[in-house]
Amino acid sequence: MAVAAARSLRISQVGLRGVVGGGLTAAHVLDFASAFGTFLEPGKAVIIGRDPRASGVMIREGVVAALLACGRDVIDLGIAPTPVIQHAIRRMDAAGAISIGASHNGAEWNALKFFGRNGIYLSTAEANELLDIYHLKKFSFVEWNQLGKLRTEANALDPYLDEVAAVFDFSALRKFRVVVDCCSGTSALVLRRINERFGLGIILINEKMQGVAFAHEPATNKEMVALQLAPLMKPLGADAGFLFDADSDRVAFATEDGTAVSEEMVLPLLADYLLPRGAGKLVITNCSTTALVDEIAARHAGEVVRVAVGRQAAIDALSIYRPEQIALAGEGTGAIMMPQFRFVYDGIAAMLAVLSMMRERGEKLSGILAAYPKYSILKGQVPLVTHRIPALLAALRELYHDGRASMVDGLRVDWPDRWFHVRVSQTEPVVRIICEQRGEAPRDLYEALVEHVRSHA
Amino acid sequence: MPRREHLLKIGVSGIRGVVGEFLTPALACSFAQAFGTYVGGGRVVLGRDTRASGEMITHAVACGLLAAGCEVVKVGILPTPTIQIYVAATHAQGGMAVTASHNPPEYNALKLFNAQGLFFNNYERAELLDLYHQSDFRQATNEEMRRVITDYDSAPKLHFQKVLAHVDAARIRARKFRVALDAVNGAGAVTTPGFLRDMLGCELEAIAIDPTQPFPREAEPKAETLGEIAELVRSCHRDIGFAQDPDGDRLAVIDETGFVLDNDDVLALAVDAALGRLPGDVVVNLTTSLAIDDVARAHGRRVYRTPVGEANVVETMQAVNAVIGGEGANGGIIFPPVHLCRDSYTGMAFLLDRMAETGEKISTLAARLPKYFRRYGKVAFEHGLLGPLMQSLEARFPNAEKDRSDGLKLLLPDAWIHVRASNTEPLLRVAAEAKSDEQVERLYREVLGLFG
Structure with missing residues (x-):
């Protein structure tokens, strides 16, 4: 059976994402943006913004045309971080927004992210409706004299920072020496403004925004932190280092001693900071995220809700609870949402939360992390043979019947000190295998799993 | 149905x-x-x-x-x-x-x-x-x-410099012509007032020069739709009035009495001006007046005819290296030394230059042209209508010279009939020209009669 060797286009509930030219074309952009203009409740404007990818210029033109044709006024924020775009929706009373950018993917990718009038991603039901409109291609184009108008909004940053400043005490953070790897992305815009406006001295590297040649892959993971950021920590005498993806919704970090920290640690760290601070006791995360977060939640009488991997499951889970029940939500990828920011994946806010935690604890970042028990995680992948997945999962469940099984997303099996998760990737044609153990790495379990998955391939 | x-x-x-x-x-x-x-x-x-x-x-x-x-x-x-x-x-x-x-x-x-x-x-x-x-x-x-x-900014400057190179701008400016303009709130609203006022020294009275507003009249500049500018020419005692279409390629001209000149006559004036200045032949479409042939003959030049459509005219102009061309009824003047395109600005400059050169009123210049009478009409397009009509026309005028390159054109002595399907709208277009009003009316009625 023919399977695309490398998927270069993905149209799903998450929106539209692809390699520009190779998979994602102008025609997709026009149709998807027209579907969004048709989907939204009539009347109000739509906000757009983009990351610095060169193809963003082309996609912007198409998005503007489609929205105007649907009778929507368009407010263009230009190159702007995704959290800033989301923030502008409520502030400007817009119907929704489109963020043009492929966040942590390479420069050759681009994507459309859709947000509703509450400023967050569409729910699965809404996203399904949008997809149906897209596939049906019956769009609500208005008459020639009812078309929308385009205007630009020069300063969306300051209103966003007003809200951030109401949550975090910037003046108290001035004492830290902070280094940030902007990876040629939009975070530089916000951080420069924070320096100007609040008198911080955040040192930026790779701060020049690039359309084609990013300083390095814009993924927020340990390898990328180790590349340029971590080696600078000691020479610069920095207290903390942060790395952002291209549209600033994810973050990873390095400690003052030059250690690149696993991206898995952002969520447990912030759970430890936020759980004791507010009424919210729930941590929403996915089945592939470290069990350290369960241990930390237990310390603070919190509870972890695990959902399927991917943004959509997290968004749907959020809608089940009242905001005040939730302490935070996030993934092991460095994407974190906090109730104070209306559940927007916001790397900038996550960075400020880490710094605030350091200040309140009066501890070094490495010291805070050292207090956590050691967990060791192993990750791998095996090429996908789609039709054998159900048999594979059933066989694994049978084999590991002594653990507690969850079928929320593929198969996750938990034992008191270790767990594994076998699932089909949403972005690549592979089966992902993750297992983790308190203490040393569960190498035997991992190898046995890989063997089983391979035997079904 | x-x-x-x-x-x-x-x-x-x-x-x-x-x-x-x-x-x-x-x-x-x-x-x-x-x-x-x-x-x-x-x-x-x-x-x-x-x-x-x-x-x-x-x-x-x-x-x-x-x-x-x-x-x-x-x-x-x-x-x-x-x-x-x-x-x-x-x-x-x-x-x-x-x-x-x-x-x-x-x-x-x-x-x-x-x-x-x-x-x-x-x-x-x-x-x-x-x-x-x-x-x-x-x-x-x-x-x-x-x-x-x-x-x-740079495009209008380029354009106007090219136009001014082919007229005596100083001569025009010296006359301080009193000009009226109707730019239909189109693209001309942005550049035409500056062209007439600053480049050609005209004293300008303009309407419909707000590009943010809708077209205040029908977009095509033709006599029936130009009442307001014609009135402006009369009431403000203008020497001449110009009306553009929304993209500034077509031009209609109003004489000092408020009379909207036939577009064929405007073209004939421009052809006369160009042939007087430069060597080369003339290209017009099949629906353009015989007046062009008369003017060209006086200069000893040849006239080529093409199917209707600017692209067709331009294609032939390029092939025969013509010095001027156009589409009479559509109000278009194409003068290759400026550019091989329909250009209302060349038209405006040519007419003002001619007035400055001769010291004559525009009505006087137009009155000197060979006199023809024209009728144009349109009928809703229906499949299968054009073929039988063409056949009956040929049968009705067996001695006429036939041109089938765009619908059917019948050439009669000092007259012609042209029926064709529009390229842009679901219409059949009918046109006729003759030396007298009675004859053109008779020819036109005869064609309409064939529709049954």
Whole structure:
């Protein structure tokens, strides 16, 4: 059976994402943006913004045309971080927004992210409706004299920072020496403004925004932190280092001693900071995220809700609870949402939360992390043979019947000190295998799993 | 059965339709991407007229051009001839004007230009259409993606310098002509007042020069729709009045008495001026007046005729190296030394120059032209209507010379009849010309009678 060797286009509930030219074309952009203009409740404007990818210029033109044709006024924020775009929706009373950018993917990718009038991603039901409109291609184009108008909004940053400043005490953070790897992305815009406006001295590297040649892959993971950021920590005498993806919704970090920290640690760290601070006791995360977060939640009488991997499951889970029940939500990828920011994946806010935690604890970042028990995680992948997945999962469940099984997303099996998760990737044609153990790495379990998955391939 | 309305036309003339249900941003985008692919990437100039859908369509077109790997130069709201001249002068790979020209405001369309700022020839346009239908577009990757740049100012300067090089501007300025202008709130609203006032020293009285407002009259500048400017010419004692279409390629002229001149006569005046100045022949379409032949004969020049459509006229002009051409009834003057395109600015400058040169009133100049009488009409298009009509016409006038290159044209002594299907609208167009009003009326009635 023919399977695309490398998927270069993905149209799903998450929106539209692809390699520009190779998979994602102008025609997709026009149709998807027209579907969004048709989907939204009539009347109000739509906000757009983009990351610095060169193809963003082309996609912007198409998005503007489609929205105007649907009778929507368009407010263009230009190159702007995704959290800033989301923030502008409520502030400007817009119907929704489109963020043009492929966040942590390479420069050759681009994507459309859709947000509703509450400023967050569409729910699965809404996203399904949008997809149906897209596939049906019956769009609500208005008459020639009812078309929308385009205007630009020069300063969306300051209103966003007003809200951030109401949550975090910037003046108290001035004492830290902070280094940030902007990876040629939009975070530089916000951080420069924070320096100007609040008198911080955040040192930026790779701060020049690039359309084609990013300083390095814009993924927020340990390898990328180790590349340029971590080696600078000691020479610069920095207290903390942060790395952002291209549209600033994810973050990873390095400690003052030059250690690149696993991206898995952002969520447990912030759970430890936020759980004791507010009424919210729930941590929403996915089945592939470290069990350290369960241990930390237990310390603070919190509870972890695990959902399927991917943004959509997290968004749907959020809608089940009242905001005040939730302490935070996030993934092991460095994407974190906090109730104070209306559940927007916001790397900038996550960075400020880490710094605030350091200040309140009066501890070094490495010291805070050292207090956590050691967990060791192993990750791998095996090429996908789609039709054998159900048999594979059933066989694994049978084999590991002594653990507690969850079928929320593929198969996750938990034992008191270790767990594994076998699932089909949403972005690549592979089966992902993750297992983790308190203490040393569960190498035997991992190898046995890989063997089983391979035997079904 | 009620007639279905197809308010979209995609063909060798490009893409044209009513914006909304018919002409969608996706269609405009893919057509632009086909164009970008056809010209092979590179720099493409993009401008528009003032119609309400112009902004939306321009964004869709920019998207398609960028997706094909083109660099886009946005020149904003400008007359079509200005855009064409800019394309040629800046060595772009091609150009696109978002305009439905003289069509009503609910329409929009794309005019496509090659690297010389000229319409593509028939064969090239068929090639482009195939490319569009095959959808095998050039798909630029992120690395191949080029940028959008803007240049709103230099194009009009280029255009007007070229026009002024072919008239005696000092002579015109010295006369301080009292001129009225109706720019239909179109692209001319942006540049024509400056052209007449600052370049040609006219004392200007202008209406409909707000590009943000809708067209205040029918977009096509013809006698029935130019009451307001004609009245302005009379009440403000103007020497002459000019009316443009929304994209500034067509021109109508009002004499000092408030009479809207026949477009064929305006062309004849321009032809006379050009032939008096430069060597070369004349090209006009089949529906253009015999007055052109008389004027050319007086200069010892030849007249070539082509099917209706600017692109057809231009194609032949280029092939025979003509010095001037145009489409009489459509109000278009094409003067290659400025550019091989229909240009209302060349028309305005030529007429003012002629008035300055001779010291005559425009009505006097027009009155000296050979006198012909013309009738134009249209009938709703129906499938199967044109063929039988052509046959009965041929049977009715067995001795006439026949030209079947665009519908049917019958040449009679000092008269002609032309029936054809419109390229842009679902209409059959009927035209007739003769030496007397009675004769033209009789010929016209006879054609209409054949519709049964």
